[in-house]
Amino acid sequence: HPVNIPRREKDFQGMLEYKKEDELKLVKNLILELKPRGVAVNLIPGLPAYILFMCLRHADYVNDDQKVRTLLTSTINSIKKILKKRGDDFETVSFWLANTCRFLHCLKQYSGDEAFMKHNTQRQNEHCLSNFDLAEYRQVISDLAIQIYQQLIKCMENILQPMIVSGMLEHETIQGVSGVKPTGLRKRTSSIADEGTYTLDSILRQLSAFHSTMCQHGTDPELIKQVVKQQFYIIGAVTLNNLLLRKDMCSWSKGMQIRYNVSQLEEWLRDKGLMTCGAKETLEPLIQAAQLLQVKKKTDEDAEAICSMCLALTTAQIVKVLNLYTPVNEFEERVSVAFIRTIQTRLRDRCESPQLLMDTKMIYPVTFPFSPSSLALETIQIPGSLNLAFLTRV
Amino acid sequence: PRPSSRPRILLKAPTLAEMEEMNISEEEESP
Numbered sequence: 049h050p051v052n053i054p055r056r057e058k059d060f061q062g063m064l065e066y067k068k069e070d071e072l073k074l075v076k077n078l079i080l081e082l083k084p085r086g087v088a089v090n091l092i093p094g095l096p097a098y099i100l101f102m103c104l105r106h107a108d109y110v111n112d113d114q115k116v117r118t119l120l121t122s123t124i125n126s127i128k129k130i131l132k133k134r135g136d137d138f139e140t141v142s143f144w145l146a147n148t149c150r151f152l153h154c155l156k157q158y159s160g161d162e163a164f165m166k167h168n169t170q171r172q173n174e175h176c177l178s179n180f181d182l183a184e185y186r187q188v189i190s191d192l193a194i195q196i197y198q199q200l201i202k203c204m205e206n207i208l209q210p211m212i213v214s215g216m217l218e219h220e221t222i223q224g225v226s227g228v229k230p231t232g233l234r235k236r237t238s239s240i241a242d243e244g245t246y247t248l249d250s251i252l253r254q255l256s257a258f259h260s261t262m263c264q265h266g267t268d269p270e271l272i273k274q275v276v277k278q279q280f281y282i283i284g285a286v287t288l289n290n291l292l293l294r295k296d297m298c299s300w301s302k303g304m305q306i307r308y309n310v311s312q313l314e315e316w317l318r319d320k321g322l323m324t325c326g327a328k329e330t331l332e333p334l335i336q337a338a339q340l341l342q343v344k345k346k347t348d349e350d351a352e353a354i355c356s357m358c359l360a361l362t363t364a365q366i367v368k369v370l371n372l373y374t375p376v377n378e379f380e381e382r383v384s385v386a387f388i389r390t391i392q393t394r395l396r397d398r399c400e401s402p403q404l405l406m407d408t409k410m411i412y413p414v415t416f417p418f419s420p421s422s423l424a425l426e427t428i429q430i431p432g433s434l435n436l437a438f439l440t441r442v
Numbered sequence: 443p444r445p446s447s448r449p450r451i452l453l454k455a456p457t458l459a460e461m462e463e464m465n466i467s468e469e470e471e472s473p
């Protein structure tokens with residue numbers, strides 16, 4: 049029996065040797081059967097990506113193009129397979145989005161292409177691929193990352209969607225202002241339904257849960273920003289669409305409640321250091337609709353002020369809100385037909401779509417800015433819990 | 443370290459959809 053003498057880290061070259069017949073076992077244990085909520089919780093972020101890349105480096109080192117190809121194909125297909133199986137689980141999708149991006153960054157960082165080597169240490173430069181140019185595979189993996197991103201957005205939307213109308217429009221947290229119900233309108237929710245009602249806090253808690261999961265998985269900060277922007281877009285679009293379809297949501301006090309809710313969402317962004325990710329801007333149509341509910345709507349000057357304020361709303365949306373506007377007490381009046389005509393005349397020359405409702409399925413194009421890692425491959429150790437004892441550190 | 447003069451060989455990659463097809467036989471074999 050060979051004596052197992054522990055080697056010093058500096059003796060390792062940051063590669064993992066494996067036999068061809070172990071490739072299926074590798075993707076099975078590392079991708080198909082890895083539970084993000086179990087073993088993976090204690091791993092360093094992106095570890096599966098680093099392990100796969102270190103295996104790839106060895107296949108490249110021994111100049112075996114077939115081994116390189118089959119490892120990449122098995123990796124990609126296994127990630128697709130696990131997402132097909134557990135694509136409705138946010139943690140699984142987030143985990144594989146983070147790892148797919150890390151794998152893509154590794155392929156760039158160690159490609160040997162100078163554009164990607166600027167931040168590398170000398171040792172990292174020594175770890176660049178020796179024999180193969182994997183630029184085409186990088187494109188395939190980037191396509192895969194886009195697919196996973198879209199799946200993540202769908203998954204997140206399914207969780208958020210049922211909370212939005214209730215938390216952003218129906219639930220009232222500022223009782224002092226909105227205590228008076230619009231006359232002649234019944235509450236839509238029964239007292240039984242109230243118990244299960246989502247509040248703004250439910251939404252904020254859910255956003256924090258998404259955020260902390262993505263951080264735990266080592267998702268690139270730039271990618272988190274894009275996810276958050278998309279989340280805010282969905283919240284804003286679903287809220288505005290419901291406001292545009294419900295008379296009971298078009299009152300001065302609802303305007304107040306919406307503005308308060310928006311300020312809480314902004315506070316959440318500030319708390320997470322995400323004020324510059326473009327998320328707040330996606331709420332602009334909703335913010336303007338809330339302002340429209342609160343401004344005076346009587347004179348020509350009012351009409352002018354509304355037209356210069358509501359630039360993120362279409363004419364159809366402005367007119368709809370004015371038509372639906374319902375006074376909450378005897379001191380207020382409905383918006384006159386003449387006032388709405390004035391607004392329509394003023395906005396006649398605007399070049400825009402006649403669109404009333406926002407497209408809640410729209411997804412902003414995603415990008416994966418290159419994000420090299422300072423982690424030294426030769427220091428990576430594989431925890432026993434991953435069942436990868438058949439890999440040899442080289 | 444790799445000698446910088448030697449160019450790397452570009453490995454042609456199939457598309458994502460083609461890769462899935464390549465995997466069908468393998469999936470059929472598994473229980």
